[in-house]
Amino acid sequence: MYIELLTLGGYGQFVWPAFIFTFVSCLCLYIKTKKELDREEKMFIKAFEQPQIIVVDKRRENKKEVLLGSKIQSS
Numbered sequence: 001m002y003i004e005l006l007t008l009g010g011y012g013q014f015v016w017p018a019f020i021f022t023f024v025s026c027l028c029l030y031i032k033t034k035k036e037l038d039r040e041e042k043m044f045i046k047a048f049e050q051p052q053i054i055v056v057d058k059r060r061e062n063k064k065e066v067l068l069g070s071k072i073q074s075s
Contacts, residue, residue: 008015 006012006016
């Protein structure tokens, strides 16, 4: 019974290599992406070690609130 499951009705010789190839390809892609992410995170942390001060222009926010809050009255 287990042999039939592994042979997949005679198509196992085609299915298992395809499965293994797909698994190995995805694993390689994951490892490469993980390394790239770690490298980019290190560069980001190095570039932005010091806290940055963000200045918000209050006048600009007020204009947005006025435009969003106003209603158009139709006659």
